[in-house]
Structure formats: C-alpha cells, structure tokens
Amino acid sequence: MNDDVDSLIERARAAARNAHAPYSRFAVGAAVLLTDGSVVTGANVENASYGLSLCAETVAIATLSAAGRIRDVAAIGVIGGAMDADGRPTGTAPVRPCGRCRQVLNEAAQMGGRDFPIHCGAAEGGAVESYRVSTLLPDAFGPRDLGMN
Numbered sequence: 001m002n003d004d005v006d007s008l009i010e011r012a013r014a015a016a017r018n019a020h021a022p023y024s025r026f027a028v029g030a031a032v033l034l035t036d037g038s039v040v041t042g043a044n045v046e047n048a049s050y051g052l053s054l055c056a057e058t059v060a061i062a063t064l065s066a067a068g069r070i071r072d073v074a075a076i077g078v079i080g081g082a083m084d085a086d087g088r089p090t091g092t093a094p095v096r097p098c099g100r101c102r103q104v105l106n107e108a109a110q111m112g113g114r115d116f117p118i119h120c121g122a123a124e125g126g127a128v129e130s131y132r133v134s135t136l137l138p139d140a141f142g143p144r145d146l147g148m149n
Contacts, residue, residue, distance in 0.1 A: 008033055008077030009121040009128060015041035015056065016079055016089045016123065022046060027089040027123075028080035030056035032064060034072040035112075040064055044080075056080075057101040061108055071112040076105065081123030089123035096120045096129070102137040109133040110142040 008031045016029030021044055028044040042060030046053040054062075057078060064070050080095030097105060097118065109115055118136060121128045134140070 004033065004075070005077065005119050005128060005130070008039070008075060008119055009079060011039055011041055012056075012077040012079045012121065013089070013123065015043045016081075017043075017087065019043040019056070019083070019087075019089070020045045021083060023048070023050065025083045026080060027083050027087070028056040028078065028095065029089070030060045031077045032060045032073055033075040033077075034064075034069060035074045036072065040067075040069075055098060055101045057097050058104050061104050064108070070108050073105075073108045073112055073116055074114070075117045075119065077119045077121060079121040079123050091123045092125040092127055094120040094122050094127050094129045096131075097136065102133070103140065103142075105133050106137050106140040106142050110140075110144050111148075 011031035012029040016027040019027035023046050030042045032040045042056045044056045081089035081091035115132045115134045119130050
C-alpha cells in the first residue's frame with residue numbers, strides 16, 4: 001500500500017471516531033482526497049428516524065459540494081466497523097460503500113470527469129481493497145445521461 005492510501009485510510013479511521021451511530025453501533029469514516037492534495041472527511045450520522053441518517057461518504061461529498069469542490073475529488077478512503085464500548089470502530093474486514101453512496105460517488109466522478117479510486121479499509125489492521133467508481137457501480141446513471149458534465 002502506498003503512503004497516499006495509508007494516509008487516506010488513517011484519516012477515515014480518525015473521522016469514524018466522530019460517528020454518531022447510537023442505533024446501529026456501526027461507525028463509518030470517509031476521507032476524500034482532492035486534486036490539490038487537501039482532504040475532507042465525513043462520519044456517519046444516524047437519526048432516530050432511520051431514513052434520515054447520513055452515510056460518511058455522503059457527508060464528505062455534501063461538504064465538498066457546499067464548498068463548490070465536488071468536481072475536485074481525486075480518491076476516497078472508507079473504513080467502518082462495529083463500535084466498541086468506547087465508541088471506536090473495530091474489525092479487520094474492509095467495508096465498502098453502500099449502494100446509495102456508490103451513486104453519490106458516481107455523481108462526483110462524472111462531474112469531475114475522473115473515475116477515481118475508492119480505497120476500502122478495515123477499522124483495524126492493514127486490510128485494504130481498492131476499486132474504481134465504475135467497478136463498484138457499472139453502467140451507472142448520472143450527469144452524463146442528462147447531458148451534463
């Protein structure tokens with residue numbers, strides 16, 4: 001694994017420690033690398049009305065969109081795991097984005113014109129799987145289908 005991937009996964013792990021996941025007790029963190037080298041993070045935020053919960057990847061991408069930077073995504077690191085008694089995510093298996101997050105990431109990929117990598121790590125240990133947006137959501141519907149870029 002290279003330093004960029006290691007750094008993204010570590011930043012995602014740090015973000016996951018801020019997850020608000022009292023219902024599922026499953027923390028997820030995301031770290032998005034931008035084209036200028038800066039990193040924006042997000043953590044999942046659950047709500048008592050479960051449908052109103054937000055995934056870490058969606059939080060990070062929404063933050064970028066609000067800053068006018070959705071086109072600048074270069075890579076993303078995602079980790080997740082069951083929370084221990086102190087609220088830290090645990091587990092050694094990589095966690096991948098859910099379907100909704102794959103669609104949100106596809107939007108950023110198409111808007112930016114780059115099929116960026118998604119590095120999926122474990123809450124603990126060194127297990128990491130790397131994919132491209134197009135691999136996790138092949139033949140996706142997005143801005144291109146609406147004549148946008």
